[in-house]
Every structure is written in structure tokens, then in C-alpha cells.
Amino acid sequence: MPREYIYTLLFALLAFRMLVIVFHELGHAVASLFHSDGKVSVYIGSYGNPKKSFQFQIKRLEFFVKYNLFAWKGGLCIPHGKKVTWKDRMYISLFGPLTTLTIGIISGILLFVVEKFSLPSILLFALAFSCILDFLFNIIPRRTQIKLHDGTFANNDGKQLVHLWNIRKVYETYNKASNHYVAKEYIKAAELFEKCIDDVSENKEIYRFIISAYIQAKNYQKASVFQEKYTENYDMYFNEHDFVAVGIIEIYKRNYAKALEAFEEVNDLLPNNYLILNNLGYILGLLKRYDEAIDYLDESVLLDESFSYAIDNRGYCKIMLGKLEEGYADLQTALELDDQNSYVYFYLGIYYFKKNAYQKALEYYQKAFELDPETHRIQEYMDEVLEKLQH
Incomplete structure (x- = not known):
């Protein structure tokens, strides 16, 4: 194959990778138009970040296309309609990967029509390869979640489809619980999620929501009860969020050594995270290991100088080491950042x-x-x- 064809193939793979993101999200968007009654927001190149994006609207479709093509990370489609049934959600989740699969199959068929090792064949191969790769990447359920721009997490399409299938019997109750959770009505959310547990065969996510809701409501006793049940059944599936939940609960049970173990696990999974480093410093302070705590808190402050909790925790540790005025200075800084x-x-x-x-x-x-x-x-x-x- 001539060298220029190789360069063309590489360029086409790069270009079609970005184009496939558009196809994929348009698949979700079209399904959303047919299966929801409100506005549909489509983010191309980001997971929900409207900044530094070209914005336009076509009737109910609202688009945010990231300017910097080389910074594209993926896409997101959000239907805002309130009357979205379980079947609607299934269609919306399925149509993204189905769109790229369809384009990939058509491109693959056309490969048999055009001349081999010609420019059209190279372009068709690149398109077919990119589309099939996108389909497989999104339809195969993955445990790793996608972090959205607002700090929340979402599953890939395959995991979402499995999840929807699992909650089909309790979809309405689950939806109400989710809405309460988003509205920060955590006790109401937890109580409704509890009603879903027995009717859902694969209920890891529901346990996680219940535990998180009770932690947010600062009902650590109830959170602990469900955490114990969750650990008993699903400890082999623990991710960073589960270890954080364990750590928080153990702090309020005053099992500081166990809390430290949990956050050390999180630190291995999410290194250089200022929130986790702060929690490690906080727990070491509770264990009276102040010098070690300050090392972690210094790292946290370096990563985010505006994070008041790391600065005030460091101030506390300095005070406990007898460095009263140094600690006081940290506390004044923290107070200015967050009163x-x-x-x-x-x-x-x-x-x-x-x-x-x-x-x-x-x-x-x-x-x-x-x-x-x-x-x-x-x-x-x-x-x-x-x-x-x-x-």
C-alpha cells in the first residue's frame, strides 16, 4: 500500500472517530424526540459542558458543540421530558449504538463494491472500523462510570440497558426516588429506593443510592445497616465510591483505622485527588498521626489552593502539634475561603x-x-x- 494511503487511513480514522461521536449522539437525539415530550440537549465533544461550545437550536433540539475538536471526549444526550416511560428509556439508550452499528454495516457492505486499495475503499474501511468500534465500546456493559461535567456519574449505553432491564418492574418508583435524590430530598429518596430492592434481581446500584442518600442526610446509622448488607453481597464489586462510603461511615462509628484503610483503597484507585488526600489527612489527624496528616493535606492544598477543608484540617493538625500560631494562620485562610x-x-x-x-x-x-x-x-x-x- 502506498505511503500516502497509509497517511490517508490514519487521518480518516482520526476524523471519523469525531464524526462517529456526532452519529452516536444524533441517534440518541432522534430517539429522544420520538420518545420524550420536552427539550433535548445534545452535547458533542463533552459530557455536558456548555462552555467553549458552539450553541444552536433546531426546534426541540438544543446543541452544544465543543470548539476544540482535539479536546473532544465523547458526547451526551439529555431528554428533559417528564413523561418518559421505561420503553422510551430503552429506545433512547439503544438508538445511539444502533445508529453507529447501522452505518458501520452499510460501510462494510460498500467495501465489496468499490475497488480494493483505492481512496474510497480506505475511507469506507476507516468509517466502518470507527463505527463498529464505537458500537462495541458502548454496547458492552462497563463497570467504569463516566464522570459528567456536573460531577455526577453515568454508565455507558450497555450498562444503562442492563440497568433498565433490571428495574423494569419498579421503574416508576425508581424514577420518583431518583428525582427526590436530584432535588436533595435524601430521606424521601432512600425510602423509595428501599421499596425497590426486593423486586430488582441485580440491585447493587439501588444499594449504592440508598447508602449515599442516608450519608447525604447524615443518617449514618441507617447508612451503616445498608452498607453491611451491601458489603456482604457485593464486596467483590467495590469501586472508589463504595470505599468512600465505607470510610465516611467508619469515621462516624469512630472506627478510624478501618476508615483509613478504606480511603487508602480509594487513593490507590484515584491517585492525586485533592478530596481523597484531604480525607486521608483528616483521618490521620483523628488517629493523632499529625505529621503524616500534614503531608497529605499539603498535597491536597497544592492540588486545590481554594479548598478550605484541607487548609483547616492542616491548621488543626498544627495546633495539636503545638504550632498554635501556624495553625491559626491556616484557619484564618480557610475562613476567608469559606465562612x-x-x-x-x-x-x-x-x-x-x-x-x-x-x-x-x-x-x-x-x-x-x-x-x-x-x-x-x-x-x-x-x-x-x-x-x-x-x-
């Missing part, structure tokens, strides 16, 4: 307690309690300073 962070006031209370300014310490503890009564260990510290003030 609604209850832990900043909690740690400021500890700072003033260390300086024997008990009334001042109590004021800061009370402020922390007002912001969040679930601030870890706040009540025992308030009891301690009240005892001091009574003597």
Missing part, C-alpha cells in the same frame, strides 16, 4: 481552648454547632469546655 465551613469554627475553638480562653472557645464551638450539629465530635468538645467554665 460557612463548620470545621473552621470548631478548630478555632480548639485553638482558643489550648490558649485557656475557654469562653472564646465555647463561642466558636457553638458557632460550629449552629452551622452543622453533625460536626464530628463537636458535642464532646462543648461538654469539655463547659466543664472548664464551671470550675
Whole structure:
């Protein structure tokens, strides 16, 4: 094969890879138009990021096409209609990969018509290969989730189809629960998800939602009950989200060593994540391993200098090491970044307690309690300073 044909093939594979994203999302979009009653948002080149995108609308279809073609990561189609049935969801999920499969098959058939090793045959091969690859990549269920622009996660089409099949008997209840979850009505969401468990054969995702909802609602006792059931049945399927849930629950059960183990697992799966590094530092602080904690917290701050929790946790560790003014400086920085962070006031209370300014310490503890009564260990510290003030 002449060298120019090889270059053409490579260029075509690159170009068609991007074109296939368009085909795939248009497949979802067309299905959404027929099977939903509201606006349909289509993101080409991103997982839901409207910024730095060319935006236009055709009736109910709203498009966001990322300007930088070389930064394209995939696509996303969101039907906004409220009357979307289980069958509608199945069609919408299926039509993306089916569209690329159809184009791939047609391109493959045309390969037998055109002259071999000609420019048309190279282009058709590149198109067929790209489409079939896209179909396989999306129709085969994958455990790894896709992180969307808003921070939430989604499954690939194949995993979504399996999930929809599993929840077919409880689709309406599941949908209501999901809507409550999105609206941050976590107790209502958890209670509805609980009703779905017995009627769903493969219910890992439902357990995850229940555990997450109870954690968000700060009902750690209920979260722990479902986490134990989930671990008993599905520990071999644990991902980073599961280890995070275990870690959070173990913190509030005061099993700090187990919490540390869980977050170390997450750190192996998600290295250089400022949130995980902060949690590792926080737990090491609870275990009184302050120097080790500061190492992790320094890394977290380097990754995100505006993350107040890492800065205030570092300030706490410095205070506990006797470096009161260094710790106080960190707490002031954290306070400037987020004056609604209850832990900043909690740690400021500890700072003033260390300086024997008990009334001042109590004021800061009370402020922390007002912001969040679930601030870890706040009540025992308030009891301690009240005892001091009574003597």
C-alpha cells in the first residue's frame, strides 16, 4: 500500500472517530424526540459542558458543540421530558449504538463494491472500523462510570440497558426516588429506593443510592445497616465510591483505622485527588498521626489552593502539634475561603481552648454547632469546655 494511503487511513480514522461521536449522539437525539415530550440537549465533544461550545437550536433540539475538536471526549444526550416511560428509556439508550452499528454495516457492505486499495475503499474501511468500534465500546456493559461535567456519574449505553432491564418492574418508583435524590430530598429518596430492592434481581446500584442518600442526610446509622448488607453481597464489586462510603461511615462509628484503610483503597484507585488526600489527612489527624496528616493535606492544598477543608484540617493538625500560631494562620485562610465551613469554627475553638480562653472557645464551638450539629465530635468538645467554665 502506498505511503500516502497509509497517511490517508490514519487521518480518516482520526476524523471519523469525531464524526462517529456526532452519529452516536444524533441517534440518541432522534430517539429522544420520538420518545420524550420536552427539550433535548445534545452535547458533542463533552459530557455536558456548555462552555467553549458552539450553541444552536433546531426546534426541540438544543446543541452544544465543543470548539476544540482535539479536546473532544465523547458526547451526551439529555431528554428533559417528564413523561418518559421505561420503553422510551430503552429506545433512547439503544438508538445511539444502533445508529453507529447501522452505518458501520452499510460501510462494510460498500467495501465489496468499490475497488480494493483505492481512496474510497480506505475511507469506507476507516468509517466502518470507527463505527463498529464505537458500537462495541458502548454496547458492552462497563463497570467504569463516566464522570459528567456536573460531577455526577453515568454508565455507558450497555450498562444503562442492563440497568433498565433490571428495574423494569419498579421503574416508576425508581424514577420518583431518583428525582427526590436530584432535588436533595435524601430521606424521601432512600425510602423509595428501599421499596425497590426486593423486586430488582441485580440491585447493587439501588444499594449504592440508598447508602449515599442516608450519608447525604447524615443518617449514618441507617447508612451503616445498608452498607453491611451491601458489603456482604457485593464486596467483590467495590469501586472508589463504595470505599468512600465505607470510610465516611467508619469515621462516624469512630472506627478510624478501618476508615483509613478504606480511603487508602480509594487513593490507590484515584491517585492525586485533592478530596481523597484531604480525607486521608483528616483521618490521620483523628488517629493523632499529625505529621503524616500534614503531608497529605499539603498535597491536597497544592492540588486545590481554594479548598478550605484541607487548609483547616492542616491548621488543626498544627495546633495539636503545638504550632498554635501556624495553625491559626491556616484557619484564618480557610475562613476567608469559606465562612460557612463548620470545621473552621470548631478548630478555632480548639485553638482558643489550648490558649485557656475557654469562653472564646465555647463561642466558636457553638458557632460550629449552629452551622452543622453533625460536626464530628463537636458535642464532646462543648461538654469539655463547659466543664472548664464551671470550675
